[in-house]
Amino acid sequence: MKNSILYISIIFFSFAISAKQIVLGPSDNSQEEIQEALIDLEPGDVLTLKAGEYFFEDGLSLDVNDVIFEGSGIDDTILNFENQMSGAQGLLITSDGVTIRDFAVIDAKGDAIKVIGADGIDMIRLRTEWTGGPKETNGAYGFYPVESKDVLIDGCVAIGASDAGIYVGQSQNIIVKNSVAQYNVAGIEIENSYYADVFDNLASHNTGGILVFDLPDLPQQGGHHVRVFRNKAINNDTDNFAPEGNIVGEVPRGTGIIIQANSDVEVFDNDLYGNGTVNLSIVTYGYETEDENYNPHPKSIQIHGNRFGDGGFDPDVGTGELAAILFELSGGDMPDIFWDGILPMNQMLFGQPADEKLVIKNNGDATFLTLNPIKYMLPFFDPVERDISEYDGEINPLPAVVLN
Amino acid sequence: MKKAFLLTLSLALSNAYAVEKNLILEEKFPKKLSDFSFFIDDKAQVPSQGVVPYELISSLFSDYSYKQRWVYIPEGKSATFRKDKVFDFPTGSALIKTFYYPIDERDLTLGKKLMETRLLLKKADGWQAVSYAWNETQDEAFIKKAGKTILNEWIDFEGEVRSVRYRVPNKNQCKECHAYNDEIMPIGPKARNLNKIFNYSDESINQLTKWMKLELINPVVVELNTPVDWEEASHGLDERVRSYLDINCGHCHSSTGGANSTGLYLNLTEVRPTHLGINKKPVATGRGSGGFKYSIAPGNSDESILLHRMISTDPGVMMPESGRSLTHHEAIGMIKDWVDQM
Numbered sequence: 001m002k003n004s005i006l007y008i009s010i011i012f013f014s015f016a017i018s019a020k021q022i023v024l025g026p027s028d029n030s031q032e033e034i035q036e037a038l039i040d041l042e043p044g045d046v047l048t049l050k051a052g053e054y055f056f057e058d059g060l061s062l063d064v065n066d067v068i069f070e071g072s073g074i075d076d077t078i079l080n081f082e083n084q085m086s087g088a089q090g091l092l093i094t095s096d097g098v099t100i101r102d103f104a105v106i107d108a109k110g111d112a113i114k115v116i117g118a119d120g121i122d123m124i125r126l127r128t129e130w131t132g133g134p135k136e137t138n139g140a141y142g143f144y145p146v147e148s149k150d151v152l153i154d155g156c157v158a159i160g161a162s163d164a165g166i167y168v169g170q171s172q173n174i175i176v177k178n179s180v181a182q183y184n185v186a187g188i189e190i191e192n193s194y195y196a197d198v199f200d201n202l203a204s205h206n207t208g209g210i211l212v213f214d215l216p217d218l219p220q221q222g223g224h225h226v227r228v229f230r231n232k233a234i235n236n237d238t239d240n241f242a243p244e245g246n247i248v249g250e251v252p253r254g255t256g257i258i259i260q261a262n263s264d265v266e267v268f269d270n271d272l273y274g275n276g277t278v279n280l281s282i283v284t285y286g287y288e289t290e291d292e293n294y295n296p297h298p299k300s301i302q303i304h305g306n307r308f309g310d311g312g313f314d315p316d317v318g319t320g321e322l323a324a325i326l327f328e329l330s331g332g333d334m335p336d337i338f339w340d341g342i343l344p345m346n347q348m349l350f351g352q353p354a355d356e357k358l359v360i361k362n363n364g365d366a367t368f369l370t371l372n373p374i375k376y377m378l379p380f381f382d383p384v385e386r387d388i389s390e391y392d393g394e395i396n397p398l399p400a401v402v403l404n
Numbered sequence: 405m406k407k408a409f410l411l412t413l414s415l416a417l418s419n420a421y422a423v424e425k426n427l428i429l430e431e432k433f434p435k436k437l438s439d440f441s442f443f444i445d446d447k448a449q450v451p452s453q454g455v456v457p458y459e460l461i462s463s464l465f466s467d468y469s470y471k472q473r474w475v476y477i478p479e480g481k482s483a484t485f486r487k488d489k490v491f492d493f494p495t496g497s498a499l500i501k502t503f504y505y506p507i508d509e510r511d512l513t514l515g516k517k518l519m520e521t522r523l524l525l526k527k528a529d530g531w532q533a534v535s536y537a538w539n540e541t542q543d544e545a546f547i548k549k550a551g552k553t554i555l556n557e558w559i560d561f562e563g564e565v566r567s568v569r570y571r572v573p574n575k576n577q578c579k580e581c582h583a584y585n586d587e588i589m590p591i592g593p594k595a596r597n598l599n600k601i602f603n604y605s606d607e608s609i610n611q612l613t614k615w616m617k618l619e620l621i622n623p624v625v626v627e628l629n630t631p632v633d634w635e636e637a638s639h640g641l642d643e644r645v646r647s648y649l650d651i652n653c654g655h656c657h658s659s660t661g662g663a664n665s666t667g668l669y670l671n672l673t674e675v676r677p678t679h680l681g682i683n684k685k686p687v688a689t690g691r692g693s694g695g696f697k698y699s700i701a702p703g704n705s706d707e708s709i710l711l712h713r714m715i716s717t718d719p720g721v722m723m724p725e726s727g728r729s730l731t732h733h734e735a736i737g738m739i740k741d742w743v744d745q746m
Contacts, residue, residue: 035551035574036549036550039575058551058571063575063576063579085729086571086719088722092576094583109718110690110721137691138691139690141688146688162691163690167688169687215687218666219659219664244695244696244697245689245694245698246689247687289678
């Protein structure tokens with residue numbers, strides 16, 4: 001007991017002498033002042049930017065562990081990159097245990113905030129925005145943690161990204177909550193990631209609201225264990241403005257939630273309405289790949305207790321293939337929930353293991369459409385199936401994500 | 405007698421101009437480059453005793469700047485060969501690289517403008533990177549942790565005045581390229597990149613042989629995957645392009661580099677077509693894709709993302725992300741041919 005008190009007091013003491021707070025305000029030399037301060041920080045330190053607008057010609061970067069970089073409010077401390085001449089993102093973070101909070105990054109030439117390989121990153125009450133509205137020339141991502149662990153995005157706002165407002169890629173242990181994503185191509189996207197909780201967010205006026213994707217030929221793939229709950233994926237009505245070639249360029253305007261090629265995804269207690277193409281779809285990765293380790297099919301997907309409103313009233317048949325195929329299959333009577341029905345060949349012939357089957361339960365009067373691929377390949381059969389009760393089954397809740 | 409005097413003098417000189425080897429190991433960097441005594445004459449870039457010049461077979465494009473490189477290894481120590489990796493340098497080693505522009509590329513005797521000298525210093529706990537920017541009077545270089553922008557002009561081979569917004573990288577940007585499994589690591593001095601003749605003041609000889617003679621490295625007999633000088637048209641196009649991509653992109657675009665999350669690997673030893681970019685779809689490229697579907701579309705350089713990003717000077721599009729503000733037209737022409745002939 002005595003020992004532990006001594007131990008605590010030593011820690012306390014060492015923090016007291018080393019940790020410091022640096023406070024900076026706007027100046028003509030913000031680039032150098034802030035970058036130098038970010039380089040000179042030591043673990044435990046806090047760099048605080050006063051309210052005001054700060055202009056940069058080059059990107060900023062942070063590579064010191066266990067520091068806080070903060071502003072004085074999401075609308076009060078503005079990091080403005082409209083004059084950026086070099087650097088591929090607004091703010092780049094490559095260290096562990098960093099907290100950033102209470103500022104905005106606007107008009108970055110590339111991604112707004114990118115975090116690579118962090119073991120612990122907290123992004124709290126931040127805004128990333130391209131202020132000219134949805135444009136193909138906007139940067140790709142607002143919030144872009146990749147290859148990171150223990151990622152928290154809380155109370156953030158992402159506007160105008162030409163790919164995804166909030167994008168978590170090839171990471172694990174992730175919480176995205178209380179955040180707003182608007183006027184992006186994809187609002188929130190979880191890609192090639194393990195253990196993510198996405199909840200209490202608003203994704204509206206994007207092309208697509210919330211995407212859970214897995215792609216081939218990458219160091220981390222086989223995305224699994226993603227919970228999407230208590231979100232509003234509503235009124236996603238912005239035309240797709242992603243540059244062609246990107247996977248999100250295929251997303252039709254008016255999609256609420258899309259799950260592609262992940263396993264163990266639980267979607268519950270969400271509101272989905274106002275999505276003109278389809279409120280919720282579950283699809284296979286549709287391109288050829290030579291990656292033998294990649295599974296293009298979604299499996300173990302559970303959809304329950306969601307509230308569906310109007311959807312499918314304005315299908316965007318001109319973007320990608322999803323809307324056009326669905327429009328043709330449904331004869332214009334678009335469902336709330338769509339599954340493309342594509343399975344690995346052996347499962348098409350001999351059936352799916354019980355624990356990999358799609359479960360859809362308690363979604364009010366949501367309508368459903370899937371495709372029977374065997375019938376699809378044969379003449380004279382109608383491949384379309386709409387009986388949602390076939391998918392009623394037991395829900396096996398996924399565990400909550402706990403950040404370390 | 406005269407001889408003996410000369411000998412004494414040169415000994416005295418070499419002692420006076422010995423590298424401050426303890427400074428290399430210290431945690432804090434000195435404010436001035438001259439404190440290290442890497443050079444007898446800083447302005448003329450005349451190296452001190454034990455500071456050995458070297459060249460790479462192909463080197464990274466840095467906005468048409470010229471580079472001079474030196475290696476320093478503490479006396480009595482030597483570096484160890486590692487296949488396809490940089491030598492394992494002993495603690496206390498330094499790699500020194502000065503970036504400059506000639507006043508006039510047509511006549512190098514007209515002098516040069518020094519931009520910066522970058523150092524990689526092998527400290528007890530690993531490599532550290534730092535850059536010193538040269539002052540206007542060109543007699544001292546000062547540490548620039550946060551980087552620096554230098555506007556410069558020079559006259560090119562055609563007699564045209566060229567201008568550049570040259571960026572001295574900040575400390576973090578050094579690491580963007582020099583990250584190897586998240587540790588800072590040199591890029592150039594791999595045995596395979598040094599395997600060429602160099603004109604030393606006393607002899608012209610293969611650099612690896614020289615390094616062995618000077619005992620900078622332990623003697624080794626090895627098979628090397630030697631790249632070629634991409635500018636030397638007598639080599640095969642494929643070899644030239646792969647050598648160029650290796651030294652310009654492969655340090656980041658490899659499974660151990662900063663861009664490993666992209667799955668695009670351009671290092672010399674990569675052989676899988678998809679990972680080399682052939683018919684590879686972009687992942688998190690955003691507007692970097694330029695509306696094109698593949699990193700390399702065989703036979704169609706105009707629709708290959710790789711070239712689009714190498715040509716662009718828009719910071720949100722261009723590759724590499726740092727260290728370039730101009731387009732490397734000569735290399736672009738070669739890589740276009742390579743893609744179009746696929």
